[in-house]
Amino acid sequence: MIGERGLIARHAGTVLVGQLAVMAFGVTDTIVAGRYSENALAALSVGAAVFISVFVSLMGVLQALLPVWAELHGADRRSEVGRSVRQSLYLSAITIAIGMAVLLLPGAVLRWTQVPPAMRGEVETYLAVLAFALPPALLFRLFSTLNQSLGKPQVVTWLQLGSLCVKLPLSIWFAFGGAGLPAMGLVGCAWATLCVNWAMLACAAWLLRSSTFYRDYRLWERIEAPDWRQIRQFASLGIPGGLAVLVEVTSFTLMALFIARLGTAAAAAHQIASNLLAVAYMVPLSLAIATSARVSFWLGAGNAAKARRACRMGFELTALCALFFAGAMVALRFRLAHVYSDNPAVIALAAALLLVVAAYHFADALQTLCVFVLRSYRVTLVPLVVYCTLLWGFGLGGSYLLAYRGLGPWPAMQSPLAFWLMSAGALAVTALLFGALLRWTMRRSLR
Known part of the structure; x- marks a missing residue:
């Protein structure tokens, strides 16, 4: 029989493979757009940044519902899972209405970020x-x-x-055309994403309808009128979760905008470091999802001691994996x-950055696990406040001062470091x- 550590590792490994496949969507579009034209690649960099910011933030709202259903699953209240899922619709x-409004009317955002008019x-x-x-992406x-x-x-x-x-x-096919289809360039990549997303959602709906696994959860009963009490509970988890993701993502992505003024070598070295970090981050993210699912399961089953044990197992796995990647x-x-560049200046700077990125990854892995498990205990507002204060204030604001104006006794570094x-x-x-x-929080839960 697989132990708790094995369950978490297997769950995380499965999630990791799927996360890497989703990351490959972006890689595919980047390669295709780059092969089509430089203008398409430049437009993709802007369009993807807007879409990812919107999608990831709204995705965080829905991802935060995981503890709710894991608890019902742990308590073996299967029929209530179906009603809860229907209310989450x-x-x-x-979230869909908000996201579509931003993507259909991006003019204000593009003007604020000073995107060149020729590119808009x-x-x-594309957006x-x-x-x-x-x-379909959010419903999936x-x-x-x-x-x-x-x-x-x-x-x-x-x-x-x-x-x-x-x-x-x-x-x-959509980008370059062929078989009677005209070349659409970057917009072709967007149409491909649209087709694939709707196909994935159709497959998901078919599985929910036909698979015997979901039958006991009674998902396909007639949808009830809105239960505003339950929807408010969802929102109390989802909104802080989505905002926390937004703060975390923007504190990372805005670094690239601030570093761009340091020149091409600095921007290239930063891109190398951030790309490697993004790939490595998929491991602690997958472990955090798996661990929070097990913690919520045991909390739903009324066993706080086993929930704490599952958290400890997940923490050990996360720390070991983070040490491996950092090393x-x-x-x-x-x-x-050198895999990314042949420029000696870029290689030297990127190598220096990776020394710090290793420490960044280790801390990032541990805080990611903690924030996911805290959601299992319904603790969401305090992490959001901490994120805003430290990641935006100390991290992003402090780094801008240290880079360009100096911070206390330290002069301006003029470096992405x-x-x-x-x-x-x-x-x-x-x-x-x-x-x-x-x-x-866990000690209080045990008491």
């Missing part, structure tokens, strides 16, 4: 197509969250892998940088605070 409709037309067309790809995330809460992420991963096999040829970044920093140093420090403090908060 109202919250999903609100292509970006706006308009993705606006209609957003509803709801399906994914349900399966993760029930301890069955395999079907989601298989669908994500299968969709990648469809996405790649569709993006190439690899340090030991292989020059080789990893300033951003990584301050951000790593902010994440380290965040991890310590979240760890202390989680420890106190």
Whole structure:
């Protein structure tokens, strides 16, 4: 029989494969757009940044519902899972409406970020197509969250892998044209995403309807009128969760905008570091999802001691994996940088950044696990306040001062290293605070 550690590791491994497949969507579009034209690639960088900010934030709202269904699953209240899922559709409709409005009317955002007028037309067309790809993407995330809460992420991963096999040829065909279809360039990549997202949602709906696994959860009963009490409970978890994701994502993505003024070598070195970090982050993210599902399961079953044990197992796995990746970044920093660039200046700077990125990753892994498990205990507002204060204030604001104006006794560094140093420090403090908060929360739960 698989132990608690094995269950978490297997669940996390399955989620990880699916997450990497989803990441490959973006890689596919980047390669296709880059091969089509430089203008398409430049427009993609802007359009993708807007779409990802919207999608990831709204996805965080729905992902935060995982503890609700995992608890019902642990308490063996299966029929209540179906009613809860149906009520979550109202919250999903609100998130879809907000997301589509932003994507269909991005003019204000593009003007605020000073996107060149010549580029705006292509970006706006790209985002308009993705606006209609957003509803199936968010509803599929709801399906994914349900399966993760029930301890069955395999079907989601298989669908994500299968969709990648469809996405790649569709993006190439729609972008470059052929077989009677005109070349659409970057917009073709968006149409490919739209087709794949709706196909994934159709497969998910068919599985929910036909698979015997979901039968006892009574998902397909007639939808009830809105239960505003339950929807408010969803919102109390989802809104702080989504805002926390927004703060975390923007504190990371805004670094690139601030570093761009330091020149191409600095921007290239930062891109290498951030790309490697994004791949490594998929491991603690997957472990956090798996651990929070098990913790919520045991809390639903009324066993706080086993919930605490599951948390400890997840913490051990996360720390070991983070140490492994951090060590690899340090030991292989020059080789990893050389994979991305042949420029000696870029390689030297990227190698220096990876020394700090290793510490950043370790702290990031631990705080990610803590914040996911804290949601299992319904603790959401304090992490949001900590994120805003430390990641935006100390991390992003402090790094800007250290890079360009000087901070206390330290003169302006005029280097991307300033951003990584301050951000790593902010994440380290965040991890310590979240760890202390989680420890106190679990002790209170045991009492």
